Amino acid sequence: MDLFSISEDVGVGLILWHPKGTLIRNLIRDFWEQEHLKNGYQLVCTPHIARSELWQTSGHIDYYKDNMYIFNKDGEDHVVKPMNCPFHIQIYKAHPRSYKELPVRYAEWGTVYRYERSGTLHGLMRVRGFTVDDAHIFCTLQQVEQEILNLLDLTKHILQKFGFKKYQLYLSTRDPKQPSKYMGSQQKWSHAQNALAKALKKKQIPYKEMLGEAVFYGPKIDLNIVDASGRQWQCTTIQFDFNLPRRFNITYVGADSKDHEVVMIHRALLGAVERFFAILIEHYRGNLPAWLAPTQVAVLPVNNDCREYARKVHRKLQACGVRASLDANPSTVGYKIRQAELQKIPYMAIIGKREAETKKLAIREHGAGKTGSLTILELVKIIKEENKQ
Ligand SMILES: [Zn+2]
Known part of the structure; x- marks a missing residue:
């Protein structure tokens, strides 16, 4: 991952x-x-380091020395903190x-x-x-x-x-x-x-x-x-x-x-x-819930004609605080879906001709297949609610 x-x-x-x-x-x-x-x-x-005197007082020099990184500067021992x-x-x-x-x-x-x-x-x-x-x-x-x-x-x-x-x-x-x-x-x-x-x-x-x-x-x-x-x-x-x-x-x-x-x-x-x-x-076997997922939504245009609308969707999602990625590669949508599945991204927003015309997103949830059609703001609301919960 x-x-x-x-x-x-x-x-x-x-x-x-x-x-x-x-x-x-x-x-x-x-x-x-x-x-x-x-x-x-x-x-x-x-700080990450301190004079060895501190660790003398704490007892670490006497009881924990073998586990500590100690170095000398200006004639004085310093310790990289173990605690x-x-x-x-x-x-x-x-x-x-x-x-x-x-x-x-x-x-x-x-x-x-x-x-x-x-x-x-x-x-x-x-x-x-x-x-x-x-x-x-x-x-x-x-x-x-x-x-x-x-x-x-x-x-x-x-x-x-x-x-x-x-x-x-x-x-x-x-x-x-x-x-x-x-x-x-x-x-x-x-x-x-x-x-x-x-x-x-x-x-x-x-x-x-x-x-x-x-x-x-x-x-x-x-x-x-x-x-x-x-x-x-x-x-x-x-x-x-x-x-x-x-x-x-x-x-x-x-x-x-x-x-x-x-x-x-x-x-x-x-x-x-x-x-x-x-x-x-x-x-979670890598399938992190949306609030912890590094990418929450993968925006996947079906072909070149839908790319412009997909770009807009991607920017809008980011502007709303959603962690979104855009796969604008020329590969097939089937390949893009497989890639997003492998990366364990919770939501995929697939954008074809119909979606570009109706200003909607075809949503696919990770591991669940197709789950319906949403507007951008509806998807944002679902993710915000998951973040909050
Ligand atoms: Zn402590």
Whole structure:
């Protein structure tokens, strides 16, 4: 479908997004950003490199060094970011915070780089450079449950719009027999785990508890989407963190005028965008719904005599905001239809002598054959409605 490629000259695990792939990617991002703005998030934008000191504080130099790209400039080590968290923390820390401003929710399509051995790389599924639909929520312990409820709603809403309606959820908790394995007080862990479990129960979402599967810095919810073929893909993560707030000393001033440690939640709903994109293409078998299709309408003149009217139709559709293409080649209309079918374009507007005379379009839907005759504006209305839905 000419969506992306990987070039040996660029390097393995690094994705080149072609025009059509970029278009789809931007459509996903635009939708994602709008929904996040509606849900009280603020968008931020952060650099791709940072001084190694930042990663010393975050603990990445000690625990994650083998996966990081490090280079030296002016006698100082710098790191190509493997994660976005420390940057969002710096924005939070840019000025003192009162309990009245919380929760603070920072969201970013943050591109990160992680070294993976070349043998483990696999198409779009496992790469070295990728973008996370990342966000970090800074809140009080009391606000945690409501935040989780909001997150479950937002996740469901966004994934459903991409056609994913079946999920499997996992709640990873601490192993009470090994308290030394975990950062943060037992009271905080219980509070966070209870908030996660309560939110899932309130929303009547079935889940599997994975005792002892939590990482050392906090409990988490993982969501696997189930695609059209019944395969499970790990996608959403909602992760508590009792480690970074302490390492970076991030606090808020409470109603008692004292400093309190803030609760931090990492969350990615789509996960790695490259991976999500691959799952999406598989799920629809390339037949993307009109709102995500790089070309929504292929305008196909039957012969040279109809070409002028076809050009007008094409321009009109574009002027109305429809992504349309024009196949003005001298080939037969049967060949043009086959080409448009191969490109999986949702609508074909076939223009013959009759259509040119009556100012109508013969519409053919992808995979459905002929579906009738419409005016340009009727077709625009159908596509606009699909975009909106
Ligand atoms: Zn994070």
